[in-house]
Amino acid sequence: MSVDFCGLRLAHPIINGSGTFDAIAARRAFGDELLERFPFSAFVSKTITLAPRAGNPPPRLWEAQAGMINSIGLPNRGLAGYLEHDLPRLAQLPVPLITNVMGSTEAEVARLVEAVDARAEVGAIELNVSCPNVKTGLDIGADPASLASLVRAVRPLTRKPLIVKLTPNTADVGAVAAAAEAAGADAVSLVNTLRAMALDPNSGAPWLGGRTGGMSGPAIRCVALAQVSSVALRVQVPVVGMGGVARGIHANDLLSVGAVLVAVGTENFRDPCAGARIAAELKSLQIAGSGSTTVNLSEPQPEVELNCGNSS
């Protein structure tokens, strides 16, 4: 089951989705047993920004059909706090660290990448580009051009593997992924949450403190699978697939369409050991032989469908 990912040797293909597992808080709750039986083969940090962020006002959670919407708002200690307070503690984990960063300007991202690059504890850097471009208002990750320029700008600033985490809220995620690859990304990861909304059943006003939020969990799994599949068909670099993974077969599906690693997010909330469980389920699937043998999806679609393959 062990996997080589951009030069990192991982014990199995299951990691966590950024922001869905806080190893420092989990150690407060579970103690050192967490270090002895760490559920993931690598640990991805919550998104770090240059300045500290308090995050969104509550309520931050809405439970949806087979999933949830969150408007957490990227609370974090900021770069300095992360480097000084969090990183030494995270370095005690038995697995490689991937630090997820986000900035709203190229300069901000550059400073984040440089600072994280300087730290030996960090094995790879993940860029969260689900952040509106201050000029266009559009998510940087939704627009191939602005994403490419961002990646080109920060790529030279680190020798560590650079993973670009794509947003699903775009028309052609394959094109965005291709742009990231061309600009020098070592890997891409997807999906981030789908933009979603819920209203307070009593007042009819938006429930979430952030008004809208991001949908995650099983409800988005089939959408994520389609996006990971089209990205894997467009890029050569390794793909980290995620979105609604709750069991080994779901991870296997993502690997089948071309992902190299699978990240588990929301399921961690229901089962703190979901990562280890899913890795074990995946292993038994692969022993049983029904394991992922990447299927060839690149054949054209049935003739009649060339025009409207994905429409009803």
Add this chain to the structure above:
Amino acid sequence: MSVDFCGLRLAHPIINGSGTFDAIAARRAFGDELLERFPFSAFVSKTITLAPRAGNPPPRLWEAQAGMINSIGLPNRGLAGYLEHDLPRLAQLPVPLITNVMGSTEAEVARLVEAVDARAEVGAIELNVSCPNVKTGLDIGADPASLASLVRAVRPLTRKPLIVKLTPNTADVGAVAAAAEAAGADAVSLVNTLRAMALDPNSGAPWLGGRTGGMSGPAIRCVALAQVSSVALRVQVPVVGMGGVARGIHANDLLSVGAVLVAVGTENFRDPCAGARIAAELKSLQIAGSGSTTVNLSEPQPEVELNCGNSS
């Protein structure tokens, strides 16, 4: 509860989503009781294309978490067959007719619109633009520019209300809606299905005959609500909201964020009278006073979130 929609007087705000209710087949199954208790206040046809289409090879259905994926592939008799065979039968329904059409070139759409415009039985025309642009390969409805040019081209060809049905598979649905409005659309409707995929549990190959398909049902409701909300904030023309509506409160949510009509799709499969039931539930909500009083969503988001309001 009666609503004026682009000059059509409707008994209540609940219509069907295109392709989720075949009134002709339903009459074969339920007989004339269908005419006496028709569930919707207007009937939207399945998408009609210029030439007849057989649709996608089976399997066409995948049951997902709180929803389903379809790759039906727009089977229909083609324009001539629709006008000659279907329209006279549909004209016997006790409600106004909305004919949904789709073409892969402006010329095709133009011929469809002209031909449908000539028929008095039709109350309004809905353009399904979830169809790839033959040149860019991108959905016409995903790109404001090509959508605007399509709408501008066909707008003059009919005096009937022209509804543009938007695709949710885009970065900024509000911008697309604004483009459609500027080009002369009398209304917009959304959401169409979300692009999704499922693998055969046994073979690991794509389950659906069309390889990918469209996700619908409760699983997409919160995503649809967010998109309808941002569209309603961007356009003046009436908005038809849909996506995962299964109960009156869901319809009420869409009305609260600015929709004028609500379409019911997948829920019709579970309950052939879903339209009438949801209209009744909506009515009792409104009597109970918790009914939709469109909430003002246009205030800016909390300061801290101006940058990353929708990210986690």
Add this chain to the structure above:
Amino acid sequence: MRTLAPLGRRRARVAGADDVGAYRVVHVADPGAPAPQPGQFYMLAAAEGWGAGHDERPYLPRAFSYLRAADGQLSFMLEDVGPGTHRLAQLTDGDELWLTGPFGEGFRAPDPGPPARRALLAGGGVGVPPLSAWAHALAADGAAVSAVLGFRDAHHAVGAELMTAGDVSVATDDGSVGHHGLVTDLLATALDDDDHVVVYACGPPGMLEAVRALCAARDVPAQLALEAGMACGFGACYGCVVPLAAGGYIRLCVDGPVLDADRLDAVPLHA
């Protein structure tokens, strides 16, 4: 043969349920509803707990031919093969479910002749219900009915008890009961014996295809009750299509589930 369905779904009470070998028979109170035609089907969904199985399924209702319809009560026979049938198999007396139907076209009687063709029923596994209903209708008209049924093993072969009309011979894959082999062996023998019949068949796709080929080879008319994945059951979703020999597709829920065998090039293996 088609009986129209009352418009909309109705909440119905489970009047009882029992295990018959590997199968579950569920009795549902449906007072005042029109009598269905053999071969027609209903869409069922449990009123409670529909949607909490594996991967949060089931979500859509499930299609089931009726086994028996009498005294305002419907009976269904089902096998637990996944989340929907699993949940329905849990239902007991007093539980409730959502019911729509009857839907689709049922079996058509052999044309009178002369000389009239006999009805020869061929079924496998959960193919029993529509054939059993049809055997009852034919027997009630005084027609002679014989049936050949195939099952996996003795535990499943108990399902043959539900074929309560006509004379029945059974085959099992493991030979534990009746003929050791395929039901189509029995069918072939029966046709050698007398092929002035109409074959009525329902069962797994592989078996139906064998029946179709056999009857085609011998020029014996056959009506096949097919299955397909269905979302709605009344023609709304266009999901349940089957390709025709003449080209194009038909929706099994409104144009079937019973089809003349000669309309098909082959019985689709999965849909």
Add this chain to the structure above:
Amino acid sequence: MRTLAPLGRRRARVAGADDVGAYRVVHVADPGAPAPQPGQFYMLAAAEGWGAGHDERPYLPRAFSYLRAADGQLSFMLEDVGPGTHRLAQLTDGDELWLTGPFGEGFRAPDPGPPARRALLAGGGVGVPPLSAWAHALAADGAAVSAVLGFRDAHHAVGAELMTAGDVSVATDDGSVGHHGLVTDLLATALDDDDHVVVYACGPPGMLEAVRALCAARDVPAQLALEAGMACGFGACYGCVVPLAAGGYIRLCVDGPVLDADRLDAVPLHA
């Protein structure tokens, strides 16, 4: 006070359940697990049928303070207010559920003094469980405990029976039992009587805010067990935050649920 949770969720058997007035008390076998601290909580989800309620909820586990922990068994007291508590209230002997915990920081004893402050417990509705667990712990240490509890009506006031240690006085909104009025009336009277106490409170936000204001006005130290919507219970989701007087937010699941009242400007009305 915090007891570490075993890593991961465990599948636990329901050892029984009974109705206490308007509430449901569920007993769960949790052999060999570490003893929790009063005020700590667990995340619960039914092993079967979790997700088929209204709008296909619940999906996430639900947080519950423990009422009693003894002999390898945990007891929870809950009120059916939505799909999650509804499903959990259906569980009976032999059913199974997923259990994680104990989580969070529990109550802290009054500092010894001298003169030592007495413990005065103030609770409402489903605020009883953590206070009852705390009263037992204090009583076991020989400390004097008194409690004031508020309920909607007589049917709910039966829940006061679960406060099996200390001397208890009850208030009901409709006056059907005990004092006709708010539990904070009883609290005020008790403080008039003797305010050299530490107040421990748990209940609905409105009541907790009244307790906070009352204690703040009289300079009486108070520890409040708060509630917030939670997805995980162990600090993973950052969803359960409460704003602090000092600014910023804390995650109630890891930094609470028990907070010193003076850390809050106000008890948030909904989170």
